[in-house]
Amino acid sequence: MDHCSTCVVRNRAICSALEMDEISLLGKMGRHHKLVAGQTLIWEGEDSLLVANVIDGILKLSTSLSDGREQIVGVVYPSDFIGRPFGTRTQHNVTALTDAHVCTFSSSDFDRFAQSHPELEHKLLERTLAELDRTRRWLLLLGRMTASEKLAHFLLDMSQRLVRPDCANDGPVDGFDLPFGRQQIADILGLTIETVSRRLNDFKVQGLIAVPSRRRIEILDRDGLEGIAEAA
Amino acid sequence: MDHCSTCVVRNRAICSALEMDEISLLGKMGRHHKLVAGQTLIWEGEDSLLVANVIDGILKLSTSLSDGREQIVGVVYPSDFIGRPFGTRTQHNVTALTDAHVCTFSSSDFDRFAQSHPELEHKLLERTLAELDRTRRWLLLLGRMTASEKLAHFLLDMSQRLVRPDCANDGPVDGFDLPFGRQQIADILGLTIETVSRRLNDFKVQGLIAVPSRRRIEILDRDGLEGIAEAA
DNA sequence: CGACAGATTGACGAAAGTCAATTACGGTGG
DNA sequence: CCACCGTAATTGACTTTCGTCAATCTGTCG
Known part of the structure; x- marks a missing residue:
């Protein structure tokens, strides 16, 4: 069955760039996951790396030093995209702060799909640019x-x-x-x-x-x- | 005449995603600018906002507080892309640290061109994702x-x-x-x-x-x- | 009601910031 | 080539902010 047609974030997530029939194509590759508060999202799927859309809940992205010092490098809300498509692996941990639902894709599936759907990539680019702006403002906060x-x-x-x-x-x-x-x-x-x-x-x-x-x-x-x- | 065919960064900048004839199309919209060390790049062009490719030199991106405290939020090298396509204006200043050459485009021209050239957008997406990763690691440095x-x-x-x-x-x-x-x-x-x-x-x-x-x-x-x- | 994790408070120390004086580099001109 | 000047960097004395460690308190949940 088709999760997408009932997805609460389908109009705000990057999926909104797609036509209905394309969405359901993408939807077939996606898997729904439930996370409880405190749970860490594991990036290795059954056979590959993952990326995901957040459907519900709030998650943190964090990196830490070997002695335990931790820095949260991102906070993620419903409709946000997480993970690192195209090549590299994410360098940070993703942990649910509240109970959460995410829609995961294998990186390779997603990459292939995205490359053939420019509107999707465009949406992702806009989001990534906005996130970069936000992160740079954060540098000012932390540094000064x-x-x-x-x-x-x-x-x-x-x-x-x-x-x-x-x-x-x-x-x-x-x-x-x-x-x-x-x-x-x-x-x-x-x-x-x-x-x-x-x-x-x-x-x-x-x-x-x-x-x-x-x-x-x-x-x-x-x-x-x-x-x-x-x-x- | 065509700058692009002699451009030293054409194989590394985002332009490398394009075929030769497409490059020269883009090239026609671009303008070559020379900056001396210390000079700030002005984002308003003659009639619009700008984006740019760095051809030569090193530049800094910085933001500051009203009382003068400053934080450098990015350092940019030859072949890097600068500016904010798609909508918003850049929120930081760009200043040449060394003498520099940049190739500027009007934002709107670039946006239109990019939207019709998915390979270019893809390249830009990969760069932006990499820059986001780098910036997030920087958060750990500043914060912890x-x-x-x-x-x-x-x-x-x-x-x-x-x-x-x-x-x-x-x-x-x-x-x-x-x-x-x-x-x-x-x-x-x-x-x-x-x-x-x-x-x-x-x-x-x-x-x-x-x-x-x-x-x-x-x-x-x-x-x-x-x-x-x-x-x- | 009680227990426990999470939050607050206090006393103290250390790291980095501030302000001011001094030194050294690098470019200029004699 | 050397002396001089101005800017940038260093050094020192002192202050402030934040971190550390430990004790206490409080809200939440069983």
Whole structure:
């Protein structure tokens, strides 16, 4: 049967570049996988490397040093594409932060299909360019910002992305639940868990935010936060 | 006349995806520009936004904060592509570190041409994916490494890229001239000029490197440097 | 209700940043 | 070819921020 016709992200994922009959062709090569929160996606499939579309849930991409230091290098939402087509293997781990559904393809199948479907490649190119822009802005954050600036940026960024359960973007919202624990926030911002905790507390004391529960954030003074985040 | 037939990077730049007659079509839309070291590339052309191929020289991509803090987010070598096709404007400045030649195209011309030449888009996609990988590894460096680790990585990285004047990759070499001053090294690694100077001096004292002149580096103990750089 | 992981708080240390002074390189002109 | 100048790099003294280690607290879930 055809998963694609009922796929909730088919209009936003790269598949949206394709006509209906092409989609179902691609669909035949794809496999649906369920991941529980914390589970790591294994890139070797039964007989080959994989790439995937995220259908539902939030996942992190991370790399680490031999002594355990970890850096999160990407956060992935529904409709995003993950993995490394064309040759190389991904150099980072992919771990589900929430329960998640992904639609996987063997790299080689996908590569072949993509090469013969320019619209698909074009969509993938646009996404990759956007992701590169985002990642480069992140370099500025990691290289040149203080802990408070990093956190303010992070909270503002999250308020724009985590609006609805399906992560569709509807403009910023002032209250939201983070899909991250403190350690993960630290791994995103290049800080320690203690520094995250302290600066978050500063914001609370300054009346900029409220933290009614571990993962809940409420922005009380957006302008104030933006002041700390600093104009780029 | 046709620049492309004599272009030194035509076999390595994205143009290499095209047949000879297609190249000269693209070539007709391109303009040759000469940049002197220090000059910033202006993205607004006479009537539109630009993208470009680097023919010769080394350029930096950088972003900065309102108070002057700067982060270099990319270093670009001959045959590399720069600029942001498809929609958005580049969010960073491009500055020549050495005298340089670039071949510019109006964004809209390029976009239209690319859309009708899948092989070109494919090449661009592969490059963008590779650049994204590189940038993500850089996140780990900025977020989680100490000053010494950053510098060791940087030097090893440079020794693999700066082999020959044309930057063709021929394997690592132990002596090379950096195209960067200390401030630029600092802006790449998210450090201050003073810290760069001090840690570089440590390496000198430890007999890992020699610095016979301002921009010259000689690696004396590659294994030692790799030990500091740490396994990923 | 209790236990445990996750988060916070505190005291302290270390790494990198800041500010200022000094030195050295590299290019210019005599 | 050498002396001089200006920029870039180095060095030193000091401060600040963040990290480390350890103790305590709290929310969540069985």
